[in-house]
Amino acid sequence: MLRTALLAASRSPRVRALVERGPTRAIVTRFVAGTTVDDVLAVVRELVADRLVTVDHLGENVTDRAGARATVGEYRVLIARLRDAGLADRAEVSVKLSALGQALERDAQAVTLEHARAVCAAAAAAGTTVTVDMEDHTTTDATLATVRELRTDHPWVGAVVQSQLRRTLADCRDLAHPGSRVRLCKGAYDEPASVAYRDPDEVRASFARCLDVLAAGGGLPMVATHDPAMIDLARSREPRELQMLYGVRPRAQQELAAEGERVRVYLPYGTDWYAYFMRRLAERPANVGFFLRSLLTRG
Template sequence: MVEKLTKNFFLYLSKSKVLNKGAKRWGLRLGASQVVAGVSIESVIKSVKELNDKGLVCTVDHLGEFVFKKEEAVQATTVCVDTLEAISEAGVKCNLSVKLTQLGLDIDKRLCLDNMNRILDTARRTNNFVRIDMEDYTHYHQTLEMLKELRRKYNNVGTVIQAYLYSAKDDLEKLKGIPLRLVKGAYKESAKVAFQDKKKIDANYMKIIKQHLLTGSYTAIATHDHRIIEQVKEFCHQNNIPRNQFEFQMLYGFRKELQEEIARQGYTMRVYVPFGKDWYGYFMRRLAERPQNVSFALKGFLSRK
């Protein structure tokens, strides 16, 4: 009960525009630097190189969402393009993740589509892959529609399916053959569209992982749950699913030793590495997922001098 209240509290804070504005002034204090790799492209490339040296591959995400000005969407797109260029120039093993709301989805669909075309053209030229992050449910169907349209022209783009949604199984069926990241889900959604019970979410998560793997589709299993990771390994072994058909993913700053151990075992282990000034919403959702990480914030606050 307490854990649920704590989660709801941080999810509520994550949507505060006032606190988000203040967070940009604070910089990466309050512990966010432990889970966000700086504010610049240079800083995130440095972190990616360090992770690559440990046998880990990466995907970087320029943080930001819910943009309502065209100029901001275009600027965010430019950062994504520059990031892809920097990845290519540095020769690091790294993809890119993007959020459609940061690229103008709430302003104009055509603007967002044009921005995605610009990003994907750069990714194709630099031989890279772009993942469209899934956001809250109000943007869910728009994201799937955008993916469908983009896949007509590009094969280097995929998205995310959230296991807490009732529709996950059916939507996954329509996305056979598309590289997907499968997650449990990090937003607070209504019981009308999403499971509320952790056990049901976990059970559905394993169901959709098996479902996508058995279609022969490339599958990214994004979880810090070692029990689920072991179940996936065993399932793949029993069903002769090759290791080059799937990967594990974890967040930057979490379970570092487990990440490196998985890589040593010969599995692809990808680290999701966020960067940028607009880190507040991301950080609050991480605290909501793992309330024990409030200690991050306390340590950051106490050491900010």
């Protein structure tokens, strides 16, 4: 119930205006590196001491071409700064296709592909990689089609699948082949029962089935979860990369890295933090408590 309400609020302009005005800075900065490239580079430098990073420029559901072009510009700057700072071998980028044109009314697929190709070309020139985030189920086919196109020039492009979706085992079979980088997560969106498992145990069982298929395929499963049971499962598979979000279970991230695990942190930055932040609240009821306390103690 709470998860559904928070995910609905993540799409509400009215709640957005309220939250953005509130004294939320402390809890927002738990999950977001800051608003500028300088802010995020400072955090990347700290994290790469023991972990890898994937940097996300926050923004989604851009509905005009100029905005989608501007996203490409942001990524070009970010990638150039990672290269110049000597961080491109430890930090890649993650990108949401709805920030690159997938939410446009006209020519969405063609514009998105052109923009995503530009981001991938910049990454290739800098010696880093790109992973294409997965958004809600209405975009899955288009996103996977774009990833397939991008992989013809750049086979290292990472795909993302969500174990809460009923279709995902079949998607894993398509994606499980040598060289294929696939991030497996549970899924952060509120999906209907017609397309998704709603019961947490079913989502976990699906996660395990998907992991088996990806691990058998000879690619690199990038297991993106904070769930101890799923992490244990991943640690019995070779090869693997473990991925977690910035601000979530940081001590576990460090302990796993110290034990020799390849751990990558998903690190977002930018001014458009609202929807991302609300999805993080929805994942853990205790976060809502912290957030409400920060509102009550305003000033």
